[in-house]
Amino acid sequence: MELKKVQEILDATVYTGGDRLEEMQVMEACGSDLMSDVLAFVKEQGLLLTGLQNLQVVRTAEMMDMEAIVFVRGKVPNEEMIAAAERMEMVLMTTELPMFTACGLLYENGLHGGKAVEDGE
Amino acid sequence: MSNSMVFRYDVDGDDFTLAGEISSKVKKRLKQLGLPPETIRKVAIAMYEAEINMVIHANGGTITVEVSPETIHIIFADRGPGIPDIDKAMEEGFSTASHEVRELGFGAGMGLPNIKKNSDKMTIDTKVGEGTTIELWMEVC
Ligand SMILES: Nc1ncnc2c1ncn2[C@@H]1O[C@H](COP(=O)(O)OP(=O)(O)OP(=O)(O)O)[C@@H](O)[C@H]1O
Ligand SMILES: [Mg+2]
Numbered sequence: 001m002e003l004k005k006v007q008e009i010l011d012a013t014v015y016t017g018g019d020r021l022e023e024m025q026v027m028e029a030c031g032s033d034l035m036s037d038v039l040a041f042v043k044e045q046g047l048l049l050t051g052l053q054n055l056q057v058v059r060t061a062e063m064m065d066m067e068a069i070v071f072v073r074g075k076v077p078n079e080e081m082i083a084a085a086e087r088m089e090m091v092l093m094t095t096e097l098p099m100f101t102a103c104g105l106l107y108e109n110g111l112h113g114g115k116a117v118e119d120g121e
Numbered sequence: 122m123s124n125s126m127v128f129r130y131d132v133d134g135d136d137f138t139l140a141g142e143i144s145s146k147v148k149k150r151l152k153q154l155g156l157p158p159e160t161i162r163k164v165a166i167a168m169y170e171a172e173i174n175m176v177i178h179a180n181g182g183t184i185t186v187e188v189s190p191e192t193i194h195i196i197f198a199d200r201g202p203g204i205p206d207i208d209k210a211m212e213e214g215f216s217t218a219s220h221e222v223r224e225l226g227f228g229a230g231m232g233l234p235n236i237k238k239n240s241d242k243m244t245i246d247t248k249v250g251e252g253t254t255i256e257l258w259m260e261v262c
Contacts, residue, residue: 033226034226034229035225035226035227036226036227036228036229036230036231036232036235037229037231039166039169039170039231039232039235040231040234040235040238050226052225052226054138054225054226055138055141056137056138056140056141056173056225056226056227057226059140059141059144059145059169060141060169060226062141062145062148063141063144063145063148063165063166063169064162064166065158065162080138
């Protein structure tokens with residue numbers, strides 16, 4: 001799914017990478033507030049939805065080669081996070097929707113979750 | 122080995138928000154060196170977990186990365202409290218992380234198992250009251 005479409009579906013405010021939304025595609029997504037889990041189970045998911053707001057979220061996504069983060073329930077990334085994401089060319093956006101609804105809407109529109117690492121191999 | 126490279130870093134133990142900077146640097150370095158993405162990913166995940174552990178459990182330490190054409194060897198050395206029961210610490214779900222750390226999305230007790238999963242060989246040398254040294258070897262695949 002084009003990140004532009006993700007942004008539209010979630011009616012999200014974009015903080016970084018706004019000029020690249022049309023070029024960037026994510027095949028799968030993952031919703032989690034537990035970075036430990038993201039580090040242990042994410043495989044191909046290029047998009048992270050999370051209710052957490054700290055620099056380690058951006059770092060975690062960087063380590064997992066994720067392209068974009070959507071902060072749910074109106075959590076706004078701070079300056080440090082925005083600066084880091086810009087350096088990494090990562091897209092950050094915020095939706096007012098809660099986690100379940102945001103994930104549900106994307107899923108309904110064809111963006112799925114993929115498999116956990118253990119199933120995928 | 123003649124064409125191996127060694128990088129050494131200090132990890133600051135005071136600031137959790139800084140944790141991961143070294144892993145990020147090493148990841149960029151390995152990319153520049155043209156290592157295979159799958160190898161880089163394993164190194165990045167294992168390093169980040171170990172770096173965070175160093176900050177949240179051991180008040181910082183040093184990381185040494187040795188890159189050769191066949192193997193990446195990483196040493197994490199700290200002078201923290203040590204690990205009293207390694208078998209227990211290696212169990213998924215075992216964690217002594219503080220409430221603050223959990224609120225930031227960590228402390229699920231997944232780090233050490235995840236480090237093991239992403240490395241080809243792992244050793245832990247630890248002594249209560251003296252510190253912990255974790256060594257990892259990853260084959261360049
Ligand atoms: N460098 C270290 N020094 C002292 N204790 C450690 C160190 N690394 C790990 N431990 C101990 O081992 C436990 C398990 O570590 P592990 O990385 O698996 O989980 P965690 O760090 O608690 O949570 P997570 O990694 O999921 O964020 C820790 O809670 C801590 O008690
Ligand atoms: Mg850990």
